[in-house]
Amino acid sequence: MKTILQVLALTLSCAAAADLKPLLAQPDQVVLQDDFSKPGAVNKKQWAARQGTQWVIEEGVLRGRPSTPAYQAKRKDHFGYEPRISVPVTSPQCIVQFSVRFSGGSETAIAPFIELGHHICRLHLSKNGVEMLADHESVKVAESKEFKFETGKWYHVLAEMKGEEVVVQFADGPTLYAKNSVFAKTTDSGGNGLGIAGPKNGSVEIDNVTLWSTKAEEQVSWAAKRDTLTKLEPVPVVKAKGKAKAE
Template identity: 25%
Template sequence: MNLSSRIFCFSLVLLALSPVPRLQAGSPDYQPELFKSTKLVYADTFDGPLNTDFWEVRQNTTWTIKDGVLTGSPSSKEFQEKKKASDDPSHAGLKPVIWLKKVPENFVCTMRVRYDGKAYTKGSPLLDIGHHIHTISFSEKATTLTIKKNVETLPLEHPLFALNQWHNVAIELKKGTLLLMIDGKKHIFHSENIDMTGQAQIDFKALDFGTCQIDDVKLWEGQ
């Protein structure tokens, strides 16, 4: 075997032994559809402590970073019992809740997300694009966009978000239009009620007694 053949065979062995890169929603290959250009605001692969300039833990739920993943679980039993006995039982921290802050009015956000739970029997996991403004809730058979709680409800059969597995998610929003992509399947919502004016956050809310995992977040301002 000549030297060139040996080098070629050695390269094949290295390629076979190399780990397969995981598909990242925040890949630099992602091309926005609603904007001609974007400006990166924030990116995180959770290799260090939680960046509290961009994240706010809610309802005393538990959020930790382990193996490069931000993981949320319910609040402590003591906190839950205290809240249940108060005049604010709906915020007892039964589900993990966290806010991504400093979200621009016109934005693109890509990420990997996973909601774990036994079944869709303890409510619906969701993403709030703006606090209770554009609520994207997930069920076994439908994904539903509810705007401002009851102003408009737009259910669709695809894309779906299954429990207990990772999903690559992309969201783009500008006034009048919201693009949602899950694992490469997308839907574009059009409505005069889609508007992030005065809003600057994305809320992650899991199932009651479930968990939430977040990784590979990238946030851009759309221009």
């Protein structure tokens, strides 16, 4: 059950979240919908905890924590320092709306992040802004330097992936858009679908998730709306030498 303070906090920000509407794709079937009102273990067919991290439904949210010290001691990589989860039921062409809060811990060069398709399209959040990265984080395709990540703050997100295009809206924040051929691809690597990772040694809370498949047709207003969105010429990402492979 959510506490009264949690309900009030979410209610104050949900008005802005309700204003988020799909810009690119038309929703078809609801694939997943959950407000996490029933405490307990997650449905493993819908939610896949990654890297040994710990996830449970409690206090009205899906809450993730890092893996245990015992798990980390047995690993040579993928230690689970950041709570990570993916949604394998996500359709390749999808619309997903959700609320997320990252708390505690520390930012890294990788996390916290939100992604659509493992290493296909990833949004890295930091105090310096938000970047949309594509193709195993090898190229930056969109950014907002005005968006400053804050720990402990609820973010309400509406993300759309259709064909070679991705649009991600943040309530009371930026709308990021990019077109890249890799967005139309699928991957057999782990963590497919919607993915979320929190700060190192921090926690993640997820709430009010709805995920749709999409119709073949775009929104009738999409072509005109696309012309108004900021576009970024793709920028190759230079990774530090000796850096461990991306996770």
